Amino acid sequence: MIAPFWHRLLFRRGEKRHSPMPRIDTLGVPAQTPLYAIGDIHGQIDQLRQAIAWIVGRAAAQTEQNLKPKVVFLGDYVDRGEDSRAVLNCLIGLEAEFPSIQWIFLAGNHEAAMLGFLDNPLEHIAWLGFGGAETLLNYGVRPPVGVGGRAIQKTRDQLLQALPDTHLRFLQQLRHSHQCGDYLFVHAGLRPGVPLERQAPEDMLWIRDEFMNTPHWYGKCVVHGHTIETAPALHPWRIGIDSGAYCGGPLSCLVLTGNHREVIGFS
Numbered sequence: 001m002i003a004p005f006w007h008r009l010l011f012r013r014g015e016k017r018h019s020p021m022p023r024i025d026t027l028g029v030p031a032q033t034p035l036y037a038i039g040d041i042h043g044q045i046d047q048l049r050q051a052i053a054w055i056v057g058r059a060a061a062q063t064e065q066n067l068k069p070k071v072v073f074l075g076d077y078v079d080r081g082e083d084s085r086a087v088l089n090c091l092i093g094l095e096a097e098f099p100s101i102q103w104i105f106l107a108g109n110h111e112a113a114m115l116g117f118l119d120n121p122l123e124h125i126a127w128l129g130f131g132g133a134e135t136l137l138n139y140g141v142r143p144p145v146g147v148g149g150r151a152i153q154k155t156r157d158q159l160l161q162a163l164p165d166t167h168l169r170f171l172q173q174l175r176h177s178h179q180c181g182d183y184l185f186v187h188a189g190l191r192p193g194v195p196l197e198r199q200a201p202e203d204m205l206w207i208r209d210e211f212m213n214t215p216h217w218y219g220k221c222v223v224h225g226h227t228i229e230t231a232p233a234l235h236p237w238r239i240g241i242d243s244g245a246y247c248g249g250p251l252s253c254l255v256l257t258g259n260h261r262e263v264i265g266f267s
């Protein structure tokens, strides 16, 4: 049977139907799950401590009302900033200290690069140049002089020795994404045109321009960090909360309650 003319216009062969962009105020999290999402920390321990103190205070009141608060960290805990080691110590202790809150930790490209360096330092030597050298110093390891293979291997061995088991396990157990209500949380973004279940971890950790320059409805609003924006970017298709904490900006926390959203900065 030949499809009617209007049908051919609407559903041209091979062409995917795109659902329309929803209005941002229709998007929400379940009423019983107030959610806090934290952008790139990059070693900024003071700002992290402020954010956690504020969240824990609000979450305590919410727990008393039988709500189940959830905190999602969007990755990039290490590198560049003042003390990556202290940041990991702080994050690792949260579950035991505040068991009534659900804590979720995603991987950032900097955690992936650090693990890559530990696994194959010569292949991931670039990590030292984009913040890894500062992390080495936080663990009491001197960055290598020059780029000779032996010096790089030695630096890796020293880092492996200095890194507590709890830190290594924490880095190895990070997830790539998390979903709650109408939101999907990921470090960097998603690749336009690829179904959610087929998104590559590499893209979720590293993607930048293709994602940022292509407004696209993924079926969820994508909450992400990775790309610094001077003001929190609140769009129906994406919410970006990397506000450059390590280079003088605040550490941003997105607060989602029901259909409401706000961004709080800690500086």
Ligand SMILES: [Mn+2]
Residues within 6 Å of the ligand: 040, 076, 108, 226, 227, 242
């Ligand atoms: Mn980052």
